[in-house]
Amino acid sequence: MRPAFSVIFLTTLIGAGQGLFLALFTAESYAAFDLLPAIAPGFLAAGSLLALLLLITGLGASFFHLGHPERAWRSAAQWRTSWLSREVIALPAFSAIVALYGLVHFSGANPTLGMLPSGAPIKVSAVLGSLGTLLAFLLFICTAMIYACLRFLREWHTPLTVINYTLLGGASGFTLAAALAAQLAPERTGFFAGWAVIITLMGLVGRGASLVRNRRLKPRSTLQTAIGIKHPRIVQKTQGAMGGSFNTREFFHGKSVFFLRRIQWIVVTCVFLVPAVLLAAGVWGSGIAVLAQAFAIQYLGLLAERWLFFAQANHPQNLYYQAVP
Amino acid sequence: MTQLALVIDLNVCVGCSACVTSCKEWNTSSAAGPLCDGNPYGAEPTGTFFNRVQTFEVGTYPATETVHFPKSCMHCEDPPCVPVCPTGASYKRKSDGIVLVDYDKCIGCKYCSWACPYGAREFDEAGKVMKKCTLCVDRIYDKGLPEKERKPACVRACPAGARLFGDVHDPDSEVSQAIREQGGYALMPEWGTQPANHYLPRRKTQLHIHEDELERSDNPLLIDSELPQPGTGEPSLDDVTSW
Amino acid sequence: MATTPLHDPLSNPSPDAAVEVKTTTCYMCACRCGIRVHLRDGEVRYIEGNPDHPLNQGVICAKGSSGIMKQYSPARLTQPLRRKAGAERGSGEFEPISWEEAFSLLSERLAKLRATDPKQFALFTGRDQMQALTGLFARQFGTPNYAAHGGFCSVNMAAGMIYTIGGSFWEFGGPDLDRARLFIMLGTAEDHHSNPLKIAISKFKRDGGRFVSINPVRTGYSAIADEWVPIRPGTDGALLLAVIHEILARGLYDRDFLVRYTNAGQLVNVEETNDEFGMFVRVEVPEEEACYDPQDKLWWDRNSNRPVVTHQEGCDPFLLGEFRLKDGTRVKPSFQLLQDRVAEYTPEWAAGVTGIPAETIRRLAHEMGVTARDQKIELPIAWTDSWGVEHDTVTGNPVAFHAMRGLAAHSNGFHTIRALGILMTLLGTIDRPGGFRHKVPFPRPIPPCARPPNNPGAVKPNTPLDGLALGWPSDPDDLFVTDEGAPVRLDKAFSWEYPLSVHGLMHNAITNAWRGDPYPIDTLLLFMANMAWNSSMNTAEVRKMLCDKGENGEYKIPFLVVCDAFHSETTAFADLILPDTTYLERHDVMSILDRPISEFDGPVDAVRIPVVAPPPGCKPFQDVLIEIGSRIGLPAFVNKDGSRKYRDYPDFIVNFETEPGSGIGFLSGWRGKGGEKSMRGEPNPNQWEMYARNNCVHHYELPKSYQYMRNWNKGYLEWSKRKRITRYAEPILIHLYSEVLMRFRQAAQGKGLSRKPPAHLAKRVETFFDPLPFYYEPLEVQATDKQRYPLAAVTQRPMAMYHSWDSQNAWLRQIHAHNELYVNAQTARVNGIADGDWIWVESQWGKVRCIARHSEAVEPGTVWTWNAIGKAAGAWGLAPDANESRKGFLLNHLISEELPGGAGQGPLSNSDPITGQAAWYDVRVRIRKAEPGEEAVSSPQFEPMGAYPGMAEAPSGWLRFFAGGRK
Numbered sequence A: 001m002r003p004a005f006s007v008i009f010l011t012t013l014i015g016a017g018q019g020l021f022l023a024l025f026t027a028e029s030y031a032a033f034d035l036l037p038a039i040a041p042g043f044l045a046a047g048s049l050l051a052l053l054l055l056i057t058g059l060g061a062s063f064f065h066l067g068h069p070e071r072a073w074r075s076a077a078q079w080r081t082s083w084l085s086r087e088v089i090a091l092p093a094f095s096a097i098v099a100l101y102g103l104v105h106f107s108g109a110n111p112t113l114g115m116l117p118s119g120a121p122i123k124v125s126a127v128l129g130s131l132g133t134l135l136a137f138l139l140f141i142c143t144a145m146i147y148a149c150l151r152f153l154r155e156w157h158t159p160l161t162v163i164n165y166t167l168l169g170g171a172s173g174f175t176l177a178a179a180l181a182a183q184l185a186p187e188r189t190g191f192f193a194g195w196a197v198i199i200t201l202m203g204l205v206g207r208g209a210s211l212v213r214n215r216r217l218k219p220r221s222t223l224q225t226a227i228g229i230k231h232p233r234i235v236q237k238t239q240g241a242m243g244g245s246f247n248t249r250e251f252f253h254g255k256s257v258f259f260l261r262r263i264q265w266i267v268v269t270c271v272f273l274v275p276a277v278l279l280a281a282g283v284w285g286s287g288i289a290v291l292a293q294a295f296a297i298q299y300l301g302l303l304a305e306r307w308l309f310f311a312q313a314n315h316p317q318n319l320y321y322q323a324v325p
Numbered sequence B: 001m002t003q004l005a006l007v008i009d010l011n012v013c014v015g016c017s018a019c020v021t022s023c024k025e026w027n028t029s030s031a032a033g034p035l036c037d038g039n040p041y042g043a044e045p046t047g048t049f050f051n052r053v054q055t056f057e058v059g060t061y062p063a064t065e066t067v068h069f070p071k072s073c074m075h076c077e078d079p080p081c082v083p084v085c086p087t088g089a090s091y092k093r094k095s096d097g098i099v100l101v102d103y104d105k106c107i108g109c110k111y112c113s114w115a116c117p118y119g120a121r122e123f124d125e126a127g128k129v130m131k132k133c134t135l136c137v138d139r140i141y142d143k144g145l146p147e148k149e150r151k152p153a154c155v156r157a158c159p160a161g162a163r164l165f166g167d168v169h170d171p172d173s174e175v176s177q178a179i180r181e182q183g184g185y186a187l188m189p190e191w192g193t194q195p196a197n198h199y200l201p202r203r204k205t206q207l208h209i210h211e212d213e214l215e216r217s218d219n220p221l222l223i224d225s226e227l228p229q230p231g232t233g234e235p236s237l238d239d240v241t242s243w
Numbered sequence C: 001m002a003t004t005p006l007h008d009p010l011s012n013p014s015p016d017a018a019v020e021v022k023t024t025t026c027y028m029c030a031c032r033c034g035i036r037v038h039l040r041d042g043e044v045r046y047i048e049g050n051p052d053h054p055l056n057q058g059v060i061c062a063k064g065s066s067g068i069m070k071q072y073s074p075a076r077l078t079q080p081l082r083r084k085a086g087a088e089r090g091s092g093e094f095e096p097i098s099w100e101e102a103f104s105l106l107s108e109r110l111a112k113l114r115a116t117d118p119k120q121f122a123l124f125t126g127r128d129q130m131q132a133l134t135g136l137f138a139r140q141f142g143t144p145n146y147a148a149h150g151g152f153c154s155v156n157m158a159a160g161m162i163y164t165i166g167g168s169f170w171e172f173g174g175p176d177l178d179r180a181r182l183f184i185m186l187g188t189a190e191d192h193h194s195n196p197l198k199i200a201i202s203k204f205k206r207d208g209g210r211f212v213s214i215n216p217v218r219t220g221y222s223a224i225a226d227e228w229v230p231i232r233p234g235t236d237g238a239l240l241l242a243v244i245h246e247i248l249a250r251g252l253y254d255r256d257f258l259v260r261y262t263n264a265g266q267l268v269n270v271e272e273t274n275d276e277f278g279m280f281v282r283v284e285v286p287e288e289e290a291c292y293d294p295q296d297k298l299w300w301d302r303n304s305n306r307p308v309v310t311h312q313e314g315c316d317p318f319l320l321g322e323f324r325l326k327d328g329t330r331v332k333p334s335f336q337l338l339q340d341r342v343a344e345y346t347p348e349w350a351a352g353v354t355g356i357p358a359e360t361i362r363r364l365a366h367e368m369g370v371t372a373r374d375q376k377i378e379l380p381i382a383w384t385d386s387w388g389v390e391h392d393t394v395t396g397n398p399v400a401f402h403a404m405r406g407l408a409a410h411s412n413g414f415h416t417i418r419a420l421g422i423l424m425t426l427l428g429t430i431d432r433p434g435g436f437r438h439k440v441p442f443p444r445p446i447p448p449c450a451r452p453p454n455n456p457g458a459v460k461p462n463t464p465l466d467g468l469a470l471g472w473p474s475d476p477d478d479l480f481v482t483d484e485g486a487p488v489r490l491d492k493a494f495s496w497e498y499p500l501s502v503h504g505l506m507h508n509a510i511t512n513a514w515r516g517d518p519y520p521i522d523t524l525l526l527f528m529a530n531m532a533w534n535s536s537m538n539t540a541e542v543r544k545m546l547c548d549k550g551e552n553g554e555y556k557i558p559f560l561v562v563c564d565a566f567h568s569e570t571t572a573f574a575d576l577i578l579p580d581t582t583y584l585e586r587h588d589v590m591s592i593l594d595r596p597i598s599e600f601d602g603p604v605d606a607v608r609i610p611v612v613a614p615p616p617g618c619k620p621f622q623d624v625l626i627e628i629g630s631r632i633g634l635p636a637f638v639n640k641d642g643s644r645k646y647r648d649y650p651d652f653i654v655n656f657e658t659e660p661g662s663g664i665g666f667l668s669g670w671r672g673k674g675g676e677k678s679m680r681g682e683p684n685p686n687q688w689e690m691y692a693r694n695n696c697v698h699h700y701e702l703p704k705s706y707q708y709m710r711n712w713n714k715g716y717l718e719w720s721k722r723k724r725i726t727r728y729a730e731p732i733l734i735h736l737y738s739e740v741l742m743r744f745r746q747a748a749q750g751k752g753l754s755r756k757p758p759a760h761l762a763k764r765v766e767t768f769f770d771p772l773p774f775y776y777e778p779l780e781v782q783a784t785d786k787q788r789y790p791l792a793a794v795t796q797r798p799m800a801m802y803h804s805w806d807s808q809n810a811w812l813r814q815i816h817a818h819n820e821l822y823v824n825a826q827t828a829r830v831n832g833i834a835d836g837d838w839i840w841v842e843s844q845w846g847k848v849r850c851i852a853r854h855s856e857a858v859e860p861g862t863v864w865t866w867n868a869i870g871k872a873a874g875a876w877g878l879a880p881d882a883n884e885s886r887k888g889f890l891l892n893h894l895i896s897e898e899l900p901g902g903a904g905q906g907p908l909s910n911s912d913p914i915t916g917q918a919a920w921y922d923v924r925v926r927i928r929k930a931e932p933g934e935e936a937v938s939s940p941q942f943e944p945m946g947a948y949p950g951m952a953e954a955p956s957g958w959l960r961f962f963a964g965g966r967k
């Protein structure tokens, strides 16, 4: 597939936003269960604002993908069948919760709604946080399923897609949380950085698994099934449009195998290895500069990762367009 | 239930592309139009077409087959391009199985094209919406046309008559018969999309000649190899020797 | 969840628009299908095949369906243009002038030439289908220098067949695929008759017929053949002669047919010392009045064992053997001579020449012979033959052939095609069901009656040419030469160099004029021919010749007029450009006097009637000719008092008669005062309307009994004579043995009473004018070091493009934006060339750089590309960086228009030595990978052409054509 930059930005930005929110609420939950001291509401408010910004920027980027952005509202219509439609619903819903969550912490008005049987108070922020968590995961699923549901795109059509979208969004969000904490809640830096390392390494496993899987995939469609002729040697000579067509543009990345391999190493290095090292340093007390760098590198790495995600997906329609000049 | 479709006979398709441009011509000024053309007179000309003819070489010299292969939307019975569409712009008509795009709803997200394994959809870069073969829905129901002309433009144009049109659910239709009797097949069956369009394979006519057919009692050589007898008055050995 | 669509797919996008449907005839190519043009608010909305048209029966091709984009092409020329004073020719700098200026300029110049030396004016036309008018104009002007594209197109096909069977493929006849069981197609890619052929081939295949294609390349039609027989280019003669060898050896010929309908049994004088050697033996028979081909030849009767006049009741000739006439002269039936000829042409021999295994050749011969013999068709159609014998049925031997330029465009094509005609005859398939069938006006006598003028005196100031500029020589006395044997025509047609060049040699016109050999000319008028590009050989040099100046500083070709509708490469070299209308804007006729679109069952002619108005500055060339003809007083166009005779072209078409009162005009339909007559009749003032009301076509269906066996069908021949299609109603016996050719050979041998060739050409004429077909390597191949140039290079017609003129078409050019050279994958690998590499292709004459494509569908010794896709930068309204010029290339740069002549002799045309047919497909090349640092651009490149005044700017960005308004 040809990587679409609006979609690359959309998925990485909202992924980081979702991850950041999850990090915030994780910290709050730890506090709620007294596993950690309470965290400064100002930090949670700022974090929520940042997550919201990421979500809105992501949403904004997605509009560039549309031929008719003015009709974008129509895209919620088919939630019964379309993961894209579901994403279109989940994203604003999640954003709204994030906004409310931030508002609660910003305003400090966080009334108790009731008690758990254990006697722990149920705060509004906890309800919003849980709801947000649910929506964050739902959104990860929706976003990933947009790709994973396309059964012809075998590189995408795997649970690993959902897992990796979740893990990579989580990793970048926790990394960002660590960086933010280094500035606003230094005592939590290690907590976030620690989790970020863990999720990043899980991400490495997940993404690594998908890279290995991709390499082993045997295409189910062949030129033989594409044109229905059983012969081992079929070569396309013309594709009906010498100057190219939508089909020769949209589904090809146009880069060499060598280029792809290089990107793959950039991904491994920037998304996983370097951030993991920098984050580990954060666990042992490095400050904002190092962690901000970790996030920046990881995010750039994720852009490359998403590019690769598209580029590696081999669309069966390409069987009909093998004579690309 | 009706399922309209095209059946393309690779046995007679000569790859002339009449179906390509007649489709463009009809549809560019129809409800689906205009179908834009990019760099129409410059480098790398490109444009929106609903139907294209490709060429494949099968086998190695001298046992080579050259296959001309027209391809447009298959009007799948289980069209993966439809459920993925977030707006409902991509839809399949219940009444006749034609898969269409509602150009007024389409947001141009291109997602449906990712979901089509056949590369049958084309984004119209000027109209900014997704387009595809309409099975000439505006011709085939046009009461203003004489009955026999209510056929897709490509079908009417095809000089080789390689494009059949009809209801593949009606077992008595020309298309169903052709599929049944000539081994019609669908593309990429592995995805279960159940394309309504079918293709008819190449067929070969051979001639076997038996040795005894070459010699026959009415062989004209029997006449022509019989050369004239010399006249009895012509000189012969009889004139010069005696034993 | 399906909700109601917002956009109603059945809605009419412009419900209030005015719609109209008009019928006319397509001219996106020379096939000339009937079309219905739908207009919406006056704009072309849809062009569809006319279902009521006999030719295309409703179908249409890729080009025809793209007529809209031709109509709105930015390459349109919109006003007359004159080369700017001071601007160099070829620079493309023009200034607009009025039509009045153009007319007076041209008439003045032409009148002067006509009054002094009419030869100084040459008119050559390309893909023209109105030769009846252009030819008439030239003849009236008095110049011999007229020809259309035939010489560089397929004259070998026309001449080879017409001199053998009295008719031909091309537009004059074709395979009857409705009834054939076996169809052999040689060297055909797209053909002139392209839509009907596609209709027929697919029906044929569906009916279970067996289709064999003999072609070095497998594309298009060959793709769907049941068997592809790859052949080395230029060797079909060898294949066909070997097939004939096998057919004769196995006795698979149709004896009855040969005896009755051919000259197989006629006795030829084989007494070498005799002056009549090689000629048929004749007896005195009472000569009928105006008899064309008297029945005065002899058979050796098998029953009485003595010579008899042919076709006598109760007689049956020996076909084989040698006999002695009473006077001791040795004679042989021509069939025996044929057998002698093919004795050495064994399948094993042919295998070595053609690359086709001997078993395959034998098998093909058996398939042909056995199918012809064992699958006979009997149609219950009674007919009477020329000898008065009544037949209850018409018999058919269902083996059909078709061939085109793959045979024609070689310098041995004439003999190859003769061999094909003879093979078809041996199988008994001429004008019979399931075989070959003629189309009116054919069959014609062998050769047809029209003769070219035969002496320089035919050209006189202010006088029409004495004779037709193009005709059919039947012996050396018909050649158009001086007493010294030098050519009279600029292109040297009908000279001893190319005696039977019945369509002229357009491909040498520019070179000859430039060199002044045989003489320089003053004005060259090119109509519908792109001679500075794809229809010239040696294109780069020809472009230089057009701009070359003599010592006096004058252009060697002083005045060049180009009539074109578009911004072609050639227009850049014009001194005067006359902008034509398009086919949708003008009246035209597909005349019975020219190349009508006849069907097997009878004559068909057709017209074009404008469906849209032309741009105000464009004028139909027909009107231009009539205007100029009237101004300079050509007799056909003016009354006795010198006043103008015809208002315009439509008026001319209605009222012109070949001779006063002849009742023969350009159109055969709805003649007579009220339109009640066909073929002949007085002019009908409402003829155009009647054509318009009848799909623009007139189809005269012959009675069934006149539809077959027309060479010998008494009823048909008399009908044809009555309708003045032919002058004679004699039977047209097939020439297995060609006495016409023998007459030229005789002359070359110094025998007989007729003219003799100049000494330096005697050997050439003697060699090639063999009365029986023989195989020789194409002349260029003979003159090539085959070690250095091992590959044959040919072109093919792309189905979706017409020569050079469709690259301006926004839709069609997307299908063929550039061309590549297809090379057999193995050949490419051996040469170190990968798929998609830039390579150099070199011939003895030139080189081009292009992109190579591997292919498994081409014979290893052949490389090929699509014809005429490559363009000069900036031409055709395209951007200078358009793919056609940057990636596309023109093979013509590799082909020479001339070959070195013999010692002490000037160059000869690179053509068939008999017909002057351009030998496009003889060129030999070698290929090598381009050097690593080389530019990835095709070579040669030319200075980009600019737009001319009045040309619309090409839309850039997105073009969104939508006819008429949108709601």
Ligand SMILES: Nc1nc2c(c(=O)[nH]1)N[C@H]1C(S)=C(S)[C@@H](COP(=O)(O)OP(=O)(O)OC[C@H]3O[C@@H](n4cnc5c(=O)[nH]c(N)nc54)[C@H](O)[C@@H]3O)O[C@H]1N2
Residues within 6 Å of the ligand: C029, C030, C127, C153, C154, C186, C187, C188, C189, C190, C191, C192, C193, C194, C214, C215, C216, C217, C231, C232, C233, C234, C235, C236, C403, C404, C405, C406, C407, C410, C794, C795, C796, C797, C798, C799, C800, C801, C802, C803, C864, C867, C921
């Ligand atoms: N679409 C389209 N139609 C056209 C035209 C066009 O430009 N475009 N042009 C029109 C014109 S002017 C003409 S003359 C006709 C020509 O019609 P065709 O004669 O059908 O056209 P060519 O492309 O010259 O085809 C020649 C074929 O002969 C093969 N060939 C070459 N050398 C040999 C040989 O030695 N032996 C054999 N057996 N085969 C050989 C080539 O591979 C090719 O397939 O087409 C007419 N129709």
Ligand SMILES: Nc1nc2c(c(=O)[nH]1)N[C@H]1C(S)=C(S)[C@@H](COP(=O)(O)OP(=O)(O)OC[C@H]3O[C@@H](n4cnc5c(=O)[nH]c(N)nc54)[C@H](O)[C@@H]3O)O[C@H]1N2
Residues within 6 Å of the ligand: C125, C126, C127, C149, C152, C153, C154, C527, C528, C529, C530, C531, C534, C535, C536, C563, C564, C565, C566, C567, C568, C569, C580, C581, C582, C583, C621, C795, C796, C802, C803, C804, C805, C867, C868, C891, C892, C920
């Ligand atoms: N290498 C190679 N060269 C070949 C051949 C080949 O097989 N190989 N084939 C040869 C053959 S068979 C042929 S017939 C020639 C064809 O060669 P040409 O006869 O030169 O044909 P075109 O290139 O189509 O050029 C015809 C011109 O007519 C113009 N034209 C189009 N429509 C109109 C109109 O309505 N009015 C006027 N006035 N002009 C119009 C076009 O713009 C174009 O400039 O090419 C020959 N050249």
Ligand code: SF4
Residues within 6 Å of the ligand: B008, B012, B013, B014, B015, B016, B017, B018, B019, B020, B053, B068, B070, B157, B158, B159, B160, B161, B162, B163
């Ligand atoms: S029009 Fe018919 S023959 Fe031509 S490419 Fe299309 S399907 Fe094939």
Ligand code: SF4
Residues within 6 Å of the ligand: B072, B073, B074, B075, B076, B079, B080, B081, B082, B099, B115, B116, B117, B118, B119, B120, B121, B132, B193
């Ligand atoms: S071919 Fe593609 S666009 Fe057409 S119905 Fe099937 S999936 Fe949809």
Ligand code: SF4
Residues within 6 Å of the ligand: B084, B085, B086, B087, B088, B089, B090, B101, B105, B106, B107, B108, B109, B110, B111, B112, B113, B129, B130
């Ligand atoms: S491009 Fe249009 S039709 Fe396709 S999925 Fe998007 S909205 Fe639906």
Ligand code: SF4
Residues within 6 Å of the ligand: B022, B023, B024, B026, B027, B050, B051, B072, B132, B133, B134, B135, B136, B152, B153, B154, B155
């Ligand atoms: S059915 Fe109509 S829209 Fe579809 S390919 Fe044919 S002409 Fe085009």
Ligand code: SF4
Residues within 6 Å of the ligand: C026, C027, C028, C029, C030, C031, C032, C033, C056, C059, C060, C061, C062, C063, C064, C065, C194, C195
């Ligand atoms: S074959 Fe020629 S005349 Fe017929 S529709 Fe096509 S372009 Fe027109």
Ligand SMILES: [Mo]
Residues within 6 Å of the ligand: C149, C152, C153, C154
């Ligand atoms: Mo031609």
